[in-house]
Amino acid sequence: MKLLTFRGGVYLKGRKGLSKSSPIQPIELPEFVYLPLSQHTGSPSKPIIKKKDEVKVGEKIAESGGKLSVPLHSPVNGVYKGTQLYPHPLGGMSIAMKIHVDPEKTEPWERVKREVDSLSTDEIVEIIKECGIVGMGGAAFPTFFKLRIPPDKKIKDLIINGVECEPYLTSDYRLMMEKSDDIFKGIDIIRRVLKPDRVWIATESNKMDAADNMRESCASYPWASIVVLPTKYPQGSEKQLISAITGREVPEGGLPFDAGAYVQNVGTALAIYEAVNFGKPLYERVVTVTGSVRNPSNFLVPIGTPFDYLIEKAGGVVGKEGKIINGGPMMGIAQVRREAPVIKGSTGILIQNEKEVLKGEVGPCIRCASCVDVCPINLLPTEIYKVVELNDYERAEKMGVLSCIECGNCSYVCPAGIPLTQQFKVAKNEIQKRRK
Amino acid sequence: MLQLTPAPHISSGTNTKKIMYSVILALTPALIGSVYFFGWRALFLTILSVLSAEVTEYLFQKVTGRESRISNGSAVITGILLAFNISVNSPWWLPVAGSIFAIFVAKQVFGGLGYNIFNPALAGRAFLMASWPSLMTGRWIAPNSGTLSGLSSITLDGVTQATPLSLLKLHQGESVIQSLNSPGMLKALFFGNVGGCIGETSALLLLIGALYLFIKGYADWRISVGYIGSIFIFSGILYLFRVSPVNPLFHILAGGVMLGGLFMATDLVTSPVTRKGRWIFGFGGGIICVLIRLWGGYPEGVSYSILLMNMFVPLLDRMAPKVYGGLK
Numbered sequence: 185m186k187l188l189t190f191r192g193g194v195y196l197k198g199r200k201g202l203s204k205s206s207p208i209q210p211i212e213l214p215e216f217v218y219l220p221l222s223q224h225t226g227s228p229s230k231p232i233i234k235k236k237d238e239v240k241v242g243e244k245i246a247e248s249g250g251k252l253s254v255p256l257h258s259p260v261n262g263v264y265k266g267t268q269l270y271p272h273p274l275g276g277m278s279i280a281m282k283i284h285v286d287p288e289k290t291e292p293w294e295r296v297k298r299e300v301d302s303l304s305t306d307e308i309v310e311i312i313k314e315c316g317i318v319g320m321g322g323a324a325f326p327t328f329f330k331l332r333i334p335p336d337k338k339i340k341d342l343i344i345n346g347v348e349c350e351p352y353l354t355s356d357y358r359l360m361m362e363k364s365d366d367i368f369k370g371i372d373i374i375r376r377v378l379k380p381d382r383v384w385i386a387t388e389s390n391k392m393d394a395a396d397n398m399r400e401s402c403a404s405y406p407w408a409s410i411v412v413l414p415t416k417y418p419q420g421s422e423k424q425l426i427s428a429i430t431g432r433e434v435p436e437g438g439l440p441f442d443a444g445a446y447v448q449n450v451g452t453a454l455a456i457y458e459a460v461n462f463g464k465p466l467y468e469r470v471v472t473v474t475g476s477v478r479n480p481s482n483f484l485v486p487i488g489t490p491f492d493y494l495i496e497k498a499g500g501v502v503g504k505e506g507k508i509i510n511g512g513p514m515m516g517i518a519q520v521r522r523e524a525p526v527i528k529g530s531t532g533i534l535i536q537n538e539k540e541v542l543k544g545e546v547g548p549c550i551r552c553a554s555c556v557d558v559c560p561i562n563l564l565p566t567e568i569y570k571v572v573e574l575n576d577y578e579r580a581e582k583m584g585v586l587s588c589i590e591c592g593n594c595s596y597v598c599p600a601g602i603p604l605t606q607q608f609k610v611a612k613n614e615i616q617k618r619r620k
Numbered sequence: 621m622l623q624l625t626p627a628p629h630i631s632s633g634t635n636t637k638k639i640m641y642s643v644i645l646a647l648t649p650a651l652i653g654s655v656y657f658f659g660w661r662a663l664f665l666t667i668l669s670v671l672s673a674e675v676t677e678y679l680f681q682k683v684t685g686r687e688s689r690i691s692n693g694s695a696v697i698t699g700i701l702l703a704f705n706i707s708v709n710s711p712w713w714l715p716v717a718g719s720i721f722a723i724f725v726a727k728q729v730f731g732g733l734g735y736n737i738f739n740p741a742l743a744g745r746a747f748l749m750a751s752w753p754s755l756m757t758g759r760w761i762a763p764n765s766g767t768l769s770g771l772s773s774i775t776l777d778g779v780t781q782a783t784p785l786s787l788l789k790l791h792q793g794e795s796v797i798q799s800l801n802s803p804g805m806l807k808a809l810f811f812g813n814v815g816g817c818i819g820e821t822s823a824l825l826l827l828i829g830a831l832y833l834f835i836k837g838y839a840d841w842r843i844s845v846g847y848i849g850s851i852f853i854f855s856g857i858l859y860l861f862r863v864s865p866v867n868p869l870f871h872i873l874a875g876g877v878m879l880g881g882l883f884m885a886t887d888l889v890t891s892p893v894t895r896k897g898r899w900i901f902g903f904g905g906g907i908i909c910v911l912i913r914l915w916g917g918y919p920e921g922v923s924y925s926i927l928l929m930n931m932f933v934p935l936l937d938r939m940a941p942k943v944y945g946g947l948k
Contacts, residue, residue: 542631548734584940600635
């Protein structure tokens with residue numbers, strides 16, 4: 185049998201053992217939550233409540249702000265304190281809704297009872313939109329939008345992404361260990377919407393127990409198959425996962441449906457199940473808090489919870505604080521401020537102590553071409569880097585820089601410590617800007 | 621204070637220094653072999669060559685106000701390779717002159733590590749060949765444990781005064797050719813019991829070092845297989861058609877094919893970055909080498925074949941592979 189994998193890639197130390205065995209646990213509520221209006225790809229949500237309004241958990245507090253946008257719901261019972269500029273975990277400051285948590289009020293969100301089988305496809309997609317569901321693997325792309333496949337496109341392969349290829353992170357792993365039945369119910373809903381020929385649940389060989397657990401739940405769903413891929417980064421990237429499983433490539437500038445494929449994260453499948461079956465909006469998620477903390481953990485966290493609060497809950501930093509990263513070590517974003525909040529796309533918080541932080545010494549490129557070997561997109565990073573350095577963005581574009589998925593592999597392997605990925609991000613931004 | 625460098629936040633741990641020192645380590649078996657075959661003077665000349673390379677690099681960086689990078693070991697490699705390319709019977713200043721040229725003209729003037737077009741050691745060797753041809757070709761001595769030609773029985777006139785490759789160029793007599801094709805000859809060439817440059821004689825010791833680099837991923841075997849393989853195939857075809865008098869094994873074991881194909885063609889800086897480019901680079905170099913050996917003015921063609929291919933690298937680097945999802 186052909187080995188299911190993709191081109192390039194690197195073998196990373198998983199470091200998942202730190203938090204792997206810690207079950208998903210709810211946390212005590214913080215005093216305040218801060219909800220950036222920009223929780224997802226697309227236009228930010230628009231607040232629909234007034235300052236000092238009382239809010240209930242799961243209540244809609246902001247409506248979708250455009251075609252590509254979803255509503256936002258309160259993750260807690262409390263009082264709305266208005267909007268303010270607040271650190272955004274993806275960088276910079278942004279407008280956030282501040283809610284004062286009322287610890288006295290402990291009622292959970294109001295479940296609705298639905299006859300799922302009688303819902304039409306459009307109704308399902310509308311519920312998913314109204315519940316504010318976005319991709320939970322990190323990209324936070326509004327799910328309802330993704331589910332609206334152009335009528336001329338046929339989804340052959342629905343792939344459920346349980347790969348979690350970033351080192352350290354274990355939130356998807358824990359979901360597959362603890363919520364496999366519900367995940368399958370969610371997958372079934374996606375399947376009803378997309379009507380794919382095949383359904384794959386993909387994970388990696390470093391999560392065998394999760395695969396086994398999923399396989400058990402899978403027994404009642406004959407249309408699904410579990411695939412365990414050899415562990416390699418960035419297998420969880422949509423394009424790489426599609427080519428690993430189907431052997432097809434998403435055409436340049438195209439979307440997965442152009443390759444007859446659709447990828448959705450396991451966490452999103454669970455959120456879809458909870459939204460469609462009980463009307464639960466996306467207001468909390470599993471976040472791995474790991475790295476140099478005393479008790480690496482997987483918490484069920486209301487969105488808007490500040491990072492520093494979660495780090496405290498995980499026992500605090502071990503050693504001298506170096507970096508706080510939103511996400512994994514390969515693509516995550518180092519935080520300027522400790523109090524940045526969890527958003528819908530926050531998969532984990534990685535803490536590096538001072539000793540673990542890379543020194544960042546840069547030398548000249550010795551043309552070893554390691555970057556060429558590991559690029560999953562088949563670019564020539566070292567060559568593109570040279571033209572980007574000369575600000576020759578036109579040439580960089582011709583060399584395919586826009587196809588860069590920013591996985592970080594080139595920087596990771598570079599013996600000269602050149603920040604290749606970072607330069608490509610800059611180049612991509614520059615090219616997009618010039619197009620406008 | 622939180623630190624803010626961009627993603628990724630971890631690295632593979634490989635750095636330039638590590639790669640360079642691994643190459644030095646990989647050259648060590650051949651260096652030890654050279655002492656065994658040619659005595660302590662081989663080590664003396666190598667050290668002299670390394671010191672000259674390092675001092676030249678240091679002075680250049682000092683004078684031009686650049687950051688000093690002499691500790692990364694790249695100049696050490698150039699020094700060793702340059703010494704490996706001369707006879708042990710050379711005057712002490714020969715490797716010094718070669719190394720100074722290699723580092724100053726071929727490397728630093730082009731912008732230093734990573735920017736040079738030609739392999740510095742090979743450029744240094746070409747400079748010495750052009751400046752002191754008699755010292756570079758007429759000073760061979762026999763190894764401690766064998767003879768200059770690698771043959772024990774031949775006492776034809778002048779024959780003992782030539783290396784195997786010179787024999788091929790100068791004496792095409794039937795008996796000489798027969799002995800060049802003999803198993804004893806091949807054995808001597810494989811183990812290194814033969815006259816030649818300081819570091820090039822033992823194919824075995826060079827292969828051991830190169831294997832280490834291939835496993836580490838610090839040299840691409842495609843270049844070596846392409847280079848040595850094409851010499852084998854091309855000279856083999858010519859041997860079958862009786863154009864080349866000696867068998868292909870002789871061609872790949874004699875002279876600098878192993879040293880060049882394993883350690884100089886694979887120089888990261890001066891070889892292509894794509895796999896396809898590397899195959900072409902190696903293959904092209906091998907063809908040129910055989911052409912020079914059989915029809916050129918020199919007995920050996922390794923260094924010029926690699927230097928010529930070095931010039932094609934920018935062109936080969938333009939052959940970008942198909943990008944994911946691309947149509948090309």
